Amino acid sequence: MTxxxxxxxxxxxxxxxxxxxxxxxxxxxxxxxxxxxxxNRPMELGGVWRRLTAxxxxxxxxxxxxxxxxxxxxxDRARGLIEAQAARTLDPACWPAHLxxxxxxxxxxxxxxxxxxxxxxxxQGRRRPRPVGHxxxxxxxxxxxxxxxxxxxxxxxxxxxxxxxxxxxxPAARNAFLAAMDLEPRQRHAAANYAVTLAVLGELAELRTYxxxxxxxxxxxxxxxxxxxxxxxxxxxxxxxxxxxxxxxxSQAWWRALPALMPAAG
Amino acid sequence: MRLSIxxxxxxxxxxxxxxxxxxxxxxASGNIAAAARRVPLEHVLVTTTEDRAVIEDSPVYxxxxxxxxxxxxxxxxxxxxxDYNGIIDRMNRAHIQILADCRATxxxxxxDQPDHIWGDGSLDHLAMLAAAGVQCAMFAGIRTNxxxxxxxxxxxxxxxxxxxxxxxxxxxxxxxxxxxxxxRFVGGPVAAMHPHHLNWRVGTHSxxxxxxxxxxxxxxxxxxxxxxxxxxDLDYVEHAYPAHALHHIQSSRDFLVVEVSDRWQFKxxxxxxxxxxxxxxWTGRYVSDRQMAGFDQPIRFQAxxxxxxxxxxxxxxxxxxxxTVRRLRxxxxxxxxxxxxHPLLAALLGRLLRDPDTHRRIALPADVAFFxxxxxxxxxxxxxxxxxxxxxLLRHLVVEGTPSRALDGxxxxxxxxxxxxxxxxxxxxxxxxxxPFGLFVPDGA
Numbered sequence: 063m064t065x066x067x068x069x070x071x072x073x074x075x076x077x078x079x080x081x082x083x084x085x086x087x088x089x090x091x092x093x094x095x096x097x098x099x100x101x102n103r104p105m106e107l108g109g110v111w112r113r114l115t116a117x118x119x120x121x122x123x124x125x126x127x128x129x130x131x132x133x134x135x136x137x138d139r140a141r142g143l144i145e146a147q148a149a150r151t152l153d154p155a156c157w158p159a160h161l162x163x164x165x166x167x168x169x170x171x172x173x174x175x176x177x178x179x180x181x182x183x184x185x186q187g188r189r190r191p192r193p194v195g196h197x198x199x200x201x202x203x204x205x206x207x208x209x210x211x212x213x214x215x216x217x218x219x220x221x222x223x224x225x226x227x228x229x230x231x232x233p234a235a236r237n238a239f240l241a242a243m244d245l246e247p248r249q250r251h252a253a254a255n256y257a258v259t260l261a262v263l264g265e266l267a268e269l270r271t272y273x274x275x276x277x278x279x280x281x282x283x284x285x286x287x288x289x290x291x292x293x294x295x296x297x298x299x300x301x302x303x304x305x306x307x308x309x310x311x312x313s314q315a316w317w318r319a320l321p322a323l324m325p326a327a328g
Numbered sequence: 329m330r331l332s333i334x335x336x337x338x339x340x341x342x343x344x345x346x347x348x349x350x351x352x353x354x355x356a357s358g359n360i361a362a363a364a365r366r367v368p369l370e371h372v373l374v375t376t377t378e379d380r381a382v383i384e385d386s387p388v389y390x391x392x393x394x395x396x397x398x399x400x401x402x403x404x405x406x407x408x409x410x411d412y413n414g415i416i417d418r419m420n421r422a423h424i425q426i427l428a429d430c431r432a433t434x435x436x437x438x439x440d441q442p443d444h445i446w447g448d449g450s451l452d453h454l455a456m457l458a459a460a461g462v463q464c465a466m467f468a469g470i471r472t473n474x475x476x477x478x479x480x481x482x483x484x485x486x487x488x489x490x491x492x493x494x495x496x497x498x499x500x501x502x503x504x505x506x507x508x509x510x511x512r513f514v515g516g517p518v519a520a521m522h523p524h525h526l527n528w529r530v531g532t533h534s535x536x537x538x539x540x541x542x543x544x545x546x547x548x549x550x551x552x553x554x555x556x557x558x559x560x561d562l563d564y565v566e567h568a569y570p571a572h573a574l575h576h577i578q579s580s581r582d583f584l585v586v587e588v589s590d591r592w593q594f595k596x597x598x599x600x601x602x603x604x605x606x607x608x609x610w611t612g613r614y615v616s617d618r619q620m621a622g623f624d625q626p627i628r629f630q631a632x633x634x635x636x637x638x639x640x641x642x643x644x645x646x647x648x649x650x651x652t653v654r655r656l657r658x659x660x661x662x663x664x665x666x667x668x669x670h671p672l673l674a675a676l677l678g679r680l681l682r683d684p685d686t687h688r689r690i691a692l693p694a695d696v697a698f699f700x701x702x703x704x705x706x707x708x709x710x711x712x713x714x715x716x717x718x719x720x721l722l723r724h725l726v727v728e729g730t731p732s733r734a735l736d737g738x739x740x741x742x743x744x745x746x747x748x749x750x751x752x753x754x755x756x757x758x759x760x761x762x763x764p765f766g767l768f769v770p771d772g773a
Binding site: 106140170 | 529592593597610
């Protein structure tokens with residue numbers, strides 16, 4: 063496959079394009095994707111790949127890179143979901159495909175739930191208590207469980223916790239983050255997500271104990287650190303804009319795994 | 329004055345949106361045709377060579393070119409980053425091209441975007457404002473779901489035009505409002521991380537909006553010395569036009585432009601509700617005093633017969649929210665100033681500023697002063713439950729003009745003592761703090 067003329071991206075034109083090879087070839091694009099993922103620049107991957115006019119080959123890795131490109135910037139999650147589902151259909155044993163599907167489905171479920179809650183709010187003119195463990199997240203939970211069955215590691219257990227967190231089931235989220243840290247005590251996303259969940263649950267005493275006891279493998283947002291201080295020291299700091307709005311984050315495991323699956327890097 | 333309806337567009341998705349929604353809505357009888365009877369109009373497009381060919385081939389563009397002069401300016405295609413910031417940078421460069429073009433031709437810029445839908449009569453309203461000498465007209469459109477709006481608008485297509493009245497467009501927009509805007513309703517089920525504007529539901533087809541970042545839709549005589557920073561709607565207006573030159577459009581019945589976005593785009597929400605303390609914190613970090621003043625201009629989005637008294641009540645309520653947010657922003661500055669020299673006072677203030685109810689329980693007069701008790705007493709306050717802390721506080725807050733009675737009614741014996749005061753037999757000295765507040769602490773503290 064070659065790319066249509068005039069489709070050389072801004073990234074390719076800059077000096078940080080991958081060295082060697084034809085950048086307009088399939089292998090060149092794959093190398094570029096691997097490079098951007100390794101450099102933690104998936105946002106740029108979105109910009110580059112969205113401009114490709116070529117049809118992607120029916121290959122799970124291509125489909126997953128495409129999923130990343132379409133959904134990471136949030137510009138087209140529906141397209142991202144189609145790509146993830148195509149990838150896991152092509153290769154049912156590919157855990158990143160199931161995890162990618164879980165990730166996109168979870169984000170879409172959050173938006174669907176908010177839209178549904180909003181309709182009720184609009185009709186009644188008031189906010190209703192939100193049910194815990196909303197059914198809209200069931201498909202996302204199914205997908206993450208499929209990924210976990212194929213690849214039972216701490217990062218994926220963290221992602222299970224994130225979906226519970228997003229569904230509003232904070233106790234289940236806390237248990238998943240603890241389980242992830244049992245599997246891998248230095249799993250950085252679970253370590254931070256556990257702190258966030260304790261803050262959301264209002265369990266500040268446990269949060270303080272946790273922060274005093276553990277040397278975390280990740281830098282926490284300042285406000286979470288402050289919550290772990292003695293109360294007077296926490297209150298003395300002016301509130302930070304997002305301190306009560308922290309949310310749990312996914313592990314990035316599925317797209318970080320892609321370069322290893324690519325023929326050029328393999 | 330000539331009006332230049334100008335925008336930039338590139339890429340198949342946005343070109344198609346422009347051709348199927350934006351240009352047809354401009355062709356409604358109350359838009360280009362009506363406005364052209366008031367003032368000279370032209371349409372200016374900043375785009376790529378490739379997209380230009382598609383656009384000029386389309387019947388809707390040809391229909392517009394038959395009505396008013398249409399020009400195309402080549403898009404500045406200097407490479408930009410491939411991420412979303414790159415898209416914004418490219419758009420901003422195009423806006424700079426448009427501003428330069430307006431300066432060169434002496435036209436006023438009617439700000440447009442390829443994903444804007446104009447309610448019938450809205451462009452004529454802008455033309456009327458321009459003819460009346462308005463320099464800069466501000467509004468805040470509604471973001472809607474493209475996937476639902478596009479088929480819904482088919483019922484209003486008349487040939488190449490979409491002629492939809494402002495009330496009907498508002499009702500559709502409420503029904504298909506984007507997640508982005510739904511997360512900015514006070515009391516709603518989700519809340520945005522970045523509350524650029526706030527909405528209050530008024531009736532089934534109406535809501536009130538107040539905005540921190542309003543959008544300029546008409547810009548006359550853009551000064552050559554000012555360029556937009558990241559985008560036209562953030563800091564540009566603040567630097568380009570004095571406050572008195574701004575005209576805030578206050579009703580969707582005068583003017584309504586809505587935007588269409590992908591249903592799954594712009595996810596920005598949390599489960600934490602929008603609270604006044606949060607707004608004070610967020611605006612303290614991201615909103616200038618001038619943008620804060622824009623919040624004083626309520627916009628009525630109205631497509632029903634909700635009685636005026638309901639609107640008035642919400643306008644008063646939302647104005648009070650704005651005033652409280654301002655007060656808490658000032659107190660945040662006080663807290664930051666106290667953090668070094670008076671950490672105990674900073675901690676107590678920080679605790680109260682985080683509390684979601686205190687701003688409702690304590691109405692601070694304009695010239696309020698605090699007579700701080702000795703440090704050992706303040707230490708004890710840190711442990712108090714918030715309601716008890718508030719009670720203690722009220723006993724030590726006074727109006728500076730009448731300091732002999734605290735806000736809870738307690739009589740205080742207050743006398744002048746040099747530069748300070750003698751309160752109930754104890755000498756207090758004034759501590760300089762930002763804002764309109766007085767602070768007196770025990771001598772030696």
